[in-house]
Amino acid sequence: MQITGYKSHGVAAAVALVNAVTSEGGDDSDDALRTLLRECGFFWHQFEPDQAAAFREWGGTLRPFFEATDLETAVSLLNELLLRIPMHPHLADHDDPVGLHMHYAPPSADLAHRFRATTLMNLSELVCRHGLSRTGVCAAEDCDRVYADTSRAGRRRFCSEACANRTNVAAFRARQRDAP
Template sequence: MTGPELAVDLVNLAGGPDWSVERVLHILDEHQIRKTSSLTANSAERLRQWALMLRKAFDATDAEGLCRAINSLLEAGTSRAYLSTHDGLQPHLHWAPEEEDVVARVKAVTAGGLALFTVESAGKRIGACTRQGCETVFVDTSRNGRRSYCSAKCGNYDAVQRHRQGAPSK
């Protein structure tokens, strides 16, 4: 699940005021992205631009739009898929050659990861918070797959607002 979760973290970081090389490095380290020592201010900015492109997948309103957005990401971010068993790991997919720079590898793993997650989730578990004013994106790993808020806090806030306005509950 590295690809989708990394995509979420990059998109959410890019949507806020805290984008920096240090914050990006922290996210890459959390997702065990290797060879990040080459990350510069320029490459971090390239990743921020990529995160803005990733956002389109989370904002898609139907399966066709989601597929279109992810196909664009795959075209821009991957070269070819191949299996690897490096570092004693079980066979797993890579979406870019190991010798590529960190930006190319992040683009590949997020595009490929979102594509696989979309297939496995029937295109229904990638989204953006529906609370007005919240820009947070998420991948839904809940049991029922019906998540529409980024957190319980946003869901509760929305429920309180609907109650105060006398609107019916969702």
């Protein structure tokens, strides 16, 4: 079961942005950022090229959270950001399939600020609920992409099926080679 609604949108958006900005082969062009915003349910048509730098900066800012290996480090990072990003929670119900939901940034905030507030709150909620067991850097050997797992099972360790399969095949071949 997926966690539905804005929760998974913000978490998925954080993952997509960190990968676009910081991973090898990531695409953080204006067009790629626009696509990312559209796919994650943000008001992508409000994106202006002069906001791109703010999005790229935020992607770099969030990466250490996914790289954190102990909860204390992750929590202090999130707390530092929660102090830095102005919040003004309110309920919103605009014409979209989500229905009534929380907005965290002040109503007058621009898209980049709203994106920061939403991704930060959603990652914080995920950590309150699951600690660091749902986020990390892909376990495949040659991959630096990050992932977040909002499924019920929560056993994900790879950024994609492709990385999971590649790693499993390599492990299988290694076992066969080492077999007597």
